[in-house]
Amino acid sequence: MTTSAKADIAGKDSLKPMSETVFRRDTYERLVEELEQLTTEGRINIARTIESARELGDLKENADYHAAKDDQGRMEARIRQLTAMLEDAIVLDDDSSADGPRSQTVEVGSVVSIRYDGDDDVEQYLVGSIEERREGIEVVSPGSPLGRALLGAQVGSKVAYQTPNGSELTVEIVDVGA
DSSP: OOHHHHHHHHTSOTTSOOSSOEEEHHHHHHHHHHHHHIIIIIHHHHHHHHHHHHTTSOGGGOHHHHHHHHHHHHHHHHHHHHHHHHHTOEEEOTTEETTEEOOSBOOTTOEEEEEETTOOOOEEEEESOGGGOBTTBEEEOTTSHHHHHHTTOBTTOEEEEEOTTSOEEEEEEEEEEO
């Protein structure tokens, strides 16, 4: 399969990241709760920590103050990340995908079982956001070389993709699930 054919299957230009993120309902709700907690309690708590650290004296050599400001920066970055992800999120019901009911075609949100050419082991990957991570299943981004190759493929088909170091690998789609 050619690179342009793979990009067509993905429905996106292969060099552009996907603008929306697909989440299962429980993941979406967990992220909304996290955002709410960070923008309310989180900001109040960090403001209190910074104020307490300021009271300790000279800010130039105040490790507590600098640590609190670093924590504040990380928290605000997470708030921006969550806001951006949730803004364009597509939320899936348990029995559906972004394009309708689940099928044997790899889509964003699918758990796909693959076998590399020349290997007997079957590996499972979730094609989607790292926020969708599940116990025992590796996550592959739909925008990665493997993710782009898998999108649109069906059970029983073989797809090839080029790794970042230039090697070409071929995988067989063994199973697709949710």
